[in-house]
Amino acid sequence: MSMKQVVKTTNGPIEYRLTGKGESMILILNGGHCSNCTFPIPFETFLTNHGYQLMIPSRPGYGNTPSSTGRTAEQFADMLIEVLDVLDISSVTVLAISAGGRTALQLAGRHPDRVEKLILQGALTHDDWPDKKIKLLSYLLFNPVVEKGLWHFFRFLIQKYPLGALKIMMKSFTTQPVEQVIRQMSDEQQMEAISFLRLLQSGSGFLNDIRHRSGDLSRIQAPALIIHSKNDGSNPVTHAEYAAKHIPHAELFLSDAESHLIWFSDHHKIIKEKVVQFLKT
Structure with missing residues (x-):
């Protein structure tokens, strides 16, 4: 069962959703165009079934969290600490996807005592x-x-030509030939990807995202698992390599997933196993 709530911070409200009943908390920072807290996380059920409670905030400019709450990654990271304080949560694992990465890096760097692990x-x-x-x-x-x-x-295009719309979007997600990537997806994976893309919305959030900075990664004390597709056409693999080089306790896992959308790939099974192994150690 998911509960959507709002906490008032020094800078303004932060909307968030809680799901799962585990004792260990994972704070999930979703990516660009999909950081409304109601946006479904593809691996959400997988994590809750493994006994984790998830906190999913709407990042500034998305959902009901205004941009004024934290236009920079540093500001929002500090406001997230206020949310944890209100909820009496001493520390969390942080899992960040795509454009959510810079806030996660600022959070782990500025508040190392509050971040147990970083994915x-x-x-x-x-x-x-x-x-x-x-x-x-x-x-x-x-x-x-x-x-x-x-x-x-x-969304009109998806409704009329779902596979065609998927092919158009996939051009920005992969470095591989689009037709080849689509052929490697099962019918179920194609439909899941289409359903995912149908919900995208930018609000004012994406214009915040492109101005974010990651800060000094050497400050991060938490062990980090860095997962990236070798074929990511949105965020080049150099981002993963940079993080692995500058975060002191980092493990780099490069996946053969066909695109940035690693969840809609047969390789996601290996990724999920890697995540659980990291969380359990």
């Missing part, structure tokens, strides 16, 4: 992204005025 999945880590071209396109396409119409059109 990064396809996460942004170094500050070379985005370049000027991507930043300009992001401001044009994902500003709050335009993004609603853009995603509305994409």
Whole structure:
């Protein structure tokens, strides 16, 4: 059973969702365009079935967490500590996906006593992204005025031509030939990916994401598991390599998953096993 709640912090409200009944807490920081706390996490049931309670916040600009709560990764990391204080939670494991990575790195670096373990999945880590071209396109396409119409059109496209829409989006998710990637997905994986993409929304959150910085990774004391697809077309594998080099106690696991969407791949089984092994040690 999931419960959606709001905590008032110094900077403003943070919306979050709790699910699962385990004693150990995992704080999940989801990626760009999908950081509304109600957005389904593909491996959510897997983690709760293994006895973990999950806290999933709406990052600033997504859901009912306003951008003013934390436009920078540092600000939001500090406000998340206030949420943990209100809930009387001494420490958590942090699992961050894609654009959620920089907040996770700031959280682990600025508050090492509150982060037990750190897991990064396809996460942004170094500050070379985005370049000027991507930043300009992001401001044009994902500003709050335009993004609603853009995603509305994409959902129309999914409804009319679901496989075609998946192929269009997959071009930005993989370094492999798109047709090859689609063929390797089962029908079920294709439908799960389409359902996932149907829910994407940027709000004002993505424009915050592209301005985030990761901070000094050498401050991080928690053991870290860095998972990344070798074929990630969204966030190059250099992000994983950078984190593995600069986080003192890091383990790098490069997956053969066909794209950034590692959950919709046969290789995800190995990834899940790796995550559980890391959590249990």
